[in-house]
Amino acid sequence: METTETPIVRAEGLKKTFTLSQKQQKLEKTAAKRKVAVDDLSFSAYRGEIYGLLGPNGAGKTTTLRILSTLIRPDAGDAFVDGCSVLKEGEKVRDKIGFMTSELKLEGFFTPSYLFDFFGAMHGVEKGALAARKQELFSRFGIDRFAEVKVSDLSTGMLQKVSLVVAIVHDPEVVIFDEPTNGLDVLTAKVVTDFLLELKRMGKSILLSTHIFSLVEKLCDRVGIIIDGKMAAEGTLEELCGGSSLEDKFFEIYDAVKGEAV
Amino acid sequence: MKLKALMQKEFRRFFRDPKLIVTLVLPGILIYFIYSLMGGLIWDAGASDYTYNVLVYGSSPAVEAVFEGSLGESLTLTRTEDLEDGKAQVQAGSITALVAFSEDFDNAVGSYDPMSGTPAPQVEIYYRSADEASASFYSAATALLAAYEGTISNAFDVNLGGGQYDFSSTSEVVMAILGGLLPFLVVTLIFSSCMSITLESVAGEKERGTLATILVTSVRRTDIALGKVLPLSCIAALGALSSFLGIALSMPKLMGLELGGVFVEHAFGDYLLLLALIVSIVPLIVSAMTAISTYAKSVKEASSYTGVIMIVVMVLSLVSTFLSGIGDWVAAVPVLGTVVAVQRILEGGVVLLVGLIAIAVNLAFTALFIFVTARMLGSERIMFGK
Numbered sequence: 001m002e003t004t005e006t007p008i009v010r011a012e013g014l015k016k017t018f019t020l021s022q023k024q025q026k027l028e029k030t031a032a033k034r035k036v037a038v039d040d041l042s043f044s045a046y047r048g049e050i051y052g053l054l055g056p057n058g059a060g061k062t063t064t065l066r067i068l069s070t071l072i073r074p075d076a077g078d079a080f081v082d083g084c085s086v087l088k089e090g091e092k093v094r095d096k097i098g099f100m101t102s103e104l105k106l107e108g109f110f111t112p113s114y115l116f117d118f119f120g121a122m123h124g125v126e127k128g129a130l131a132a133r134k135q136e137l138f139s140r141f142g143i144d145r146f147a148e149v150k151v152s153d154l155s156t157g158m159l160q161k162v163s164l165v166v167a168i169v170h171d172p173e174v175v176i177f178d179e180p181t182n183g184l185d186v187l188t189a190k191v192v193t194d195f196l197l198e199l200k201r202m203g204k205s206i207l208l209s210t211h212i213f214s215l216v217e218k219l220c221d222r223v224g225i226i227i228d229g230k231m232a233a234e235g236t237l238e239e240l241c242g243g244s245s246l247e248d249k250f251f252e253i254y255d256a257v258k259g260e261a262v
Numbered sequence: 263m264k265l266k267a268l269m270q271k272e273f274r275r276f277f278r279d280p281k282l283i284v285t286l287v288l289p290g291i292l293i294y295f296i297y298s299l300m301g302g303l304i305w306d307a308g309a310s311d312y313t314y315n316v317l318v319y320g321s322s323p324a325v326e327a328v329f330e331g332s333l334g335e336s337l338t339l340t341r342t343e344d345l346e347d348g349k350a351q352v353q354a355g356s357i358t359a360l361v362a363f364s365e366d367f368d369n370a371v372g373s374y375d376p377m378s379g380t381p382a383p384q385v386e387i388y389y390r391s392a393d394e395a396s397a398s399f400y401s402a403a404t405a406l407l408a409a410y411e412g413t414i415s416n417a418f419d420v421n422l423g424g425g426q427y428d429f430s431s432t433s434e435v436v437m438a439i440l441g442g443l444l445p446f447l448v449v450t451l452i453f454s455s456c457m458s459i460t461l462e463s464v465a466g467e468k469e470r471g472t473l474a475t476i477l478v479t480s481v482r483r484t485d486i487a488l489g490k491v492l493p494l495s496c497i498a499a500l501g502a503l504s505s506f507l508g509i510a511l512s513m514p515k516l517m518g519l520e521l522g523g524v525f526v527e528h529a530f531g532d533y534l535l536l537l538a539l540i541v542s543i544v545p546l547i548v549s550a551m552t553a554i555s556t557y558a559k560s561v562k563e564a565s566s567y568t569g570v571i572m573i574v575v576m577v578l579s580l581v582s583t584f585l586s587g588i589g590d591w592v593a594a595v596p597v598l599g600t601v602v603a604v605q606r607i608l609e610g611g612v613v614l615l616v617g618l619i620a621i622a623v624n625l626a627f628t629a630l631f632i633f634v635t636a637r638m639l640g641s642e643r644i645m646f647g648k
Contacts, residue, residue, distance in 0.1 A: 070478075091480045099478040103471050104475040105470055105474075107275070121264060122267065122479035124263065
């Protein structure tokens with residue numbers, strides 16, 4: 001794998017604490033009013049690689065990615081995307097990233113073609129460049145066949161393709177993807193994984209979060225294992241696993257961190 | 263460019279959806295037709311061309327003369343000697359009504375002493391309320407008989423001379439009624455017009471997750487807030503205009519007056535101020551609702567908040583109708599200032615200062631709400647809190 005020494009995404013001592021509502025306290029079976037979601041988390045992702053944040057539900061993966069995409073602010077620490085601080089240069093950071101999560105939806109009333117143009121304008125992409133990019137991406141991912149069909153009338157697979165393409169309308173250097181295949185059927189999941197590999201071929205840097213071992217093994221160049229908001233281990237798959245499977249290694253680390261077997 | 267694209271999106275979302283256009287224009291059209299119809303029913307009721315074939319049992323030349331004098335050629339009186347047969351004919355519907363006078367009615371009425379304790383002479387009208395002509399004759403006859411009874415024991419008259427007593431012109435009457443009602447109606451209509459559009463566009467987008475998709479782009483939060491408030495204000499203003507025209511055009515019909523001349527008596531400047539007041543209150547309400555919708559987690563939650571505010575605004579605008587002599591300080595109160603200014607314009611008062619202050623207050627509060635919305639769009643607790 002080819003990387004340079006300058007990380008394109010750098011997280012430094014990120015910390016994020018949430019206040020729990022009474023309902024959340026009941027759900028989490030805790031009397032504590034605050035929960036530390038991310039605790040002094042640091043890592044680096046390099047240009048041109050796919051970096052995976054692996055961890056169980058509630059480990060702090062989504063919170064970390066939301067901090068990186070400037071949707072939420074860390075209580076302490078900072079993160080940098082291509083040298084821009086998420087705390088001080090939010091707008092610049094948002095122009096450098098494409099953020100994908102199942103929570104971000106597209107208005108069903110509009111067509112893929114219109115939404116592509118709209119989000120292009122939101123990122124300040126110049127009209128001529130936008131038209132050329134639309135033609136390129138729509139034909140590459142087969143969206144041109146349904147470019148003028150309302151989003152609400154598209155199949156899940158088609159919709160997923162449109163969401164992916166809209167997220168990279170502004171040709172970002174970094175694509176951040178929260179649980180890319182969560183809740184998707186096998187065909188749509190393949191659309192997503194193929195898309196990520198295609199992005200990598202295009203030279204993009206990708207940061208994704210997942211709890212699926214096979215996805216990490218298939219896609220990621222390097223992986224960071226998050227448990228209870230802390231970085232428990234980080235490295236390439238070879239460095240981390242040393243011959244054993246990722247799943248076995250993960251539970252070995254998990255047991256060591258938690259001090260108990262799963 | 264970003265703000266322009268945001269605004270275009272709102273317009274496109276609205277004007278490409280026939281259902282939404284219908285919800286915008288329909289209230290005005292419905293108001294016009296319903297009010298016109300109500301006015302027509304109220305004022306045309308007495309003017310229908312019925313013919314009354316009425317049987318008379320007994321005799322009262324005086325009353326019959328009153329009937330014939332008032333109902334003219336539409337009335338045909340036929341004498342009958344058989345009361346029961348007359349009743350049967352009314353029941354069968356072959357005649358309009360039967361009027362039965364007690365014996366020697368006119369003389370008995372003339373010599374009747376209410377203090378004597380004996381029963382008064384009687385007129386009995388047999389009719390069928392389900393039959394329109396019959397019911398109409400009954401109403402006319404009872405009214406005429408009551409008037410006739412009044413003239414028999416006449417002690418004094420009020421305004422019975424032929425001259426003009428009410429020196430208000432028709433347009434002044436219309437304006438007095440409009441002045442009281444219109445501000446309330448205008449504010450209520452603007453409010454409901456804004457509510458249907460804004461809640462769906464802001465709280466709806468937040469609930470569906472499409473607003474978050476815009477938040478991860480590099481567009482400024484202020485642009486997102488402006489990109490909602492400006493186009494939604496234009497759309498809501500169109501909806502309010504539709505309802506306003508519906509009311510303004512149907513109101514004279516509702517009150518049985520002709521429209522001619524009503525709208526030309528005010529100076530052009532008054533209309534300009536009126537328009538500016540209405541135009542300035544729309545973004546105020548839209549921006550307030552945008553702020554509420556941004557805060558709310560769902561359309562349902564937002565509509566329950568705005569429901570409360572709507573009641574407060576309605577009460578404010580209604581209360582001002584009954585309050586006279588409020589000082590000019592009222593212009594500084596959002597909504598209430600506008601309502602009072604509109605009211606004063608319609609009543610013909612001099613209101614330039616009050617109007618201008620009300621407009622300035624509306625715009626200042628709009629800016630405040632846009633600022634608050636932009637801040638909330640940047641708040642993770644409000645935008646992404648569970």
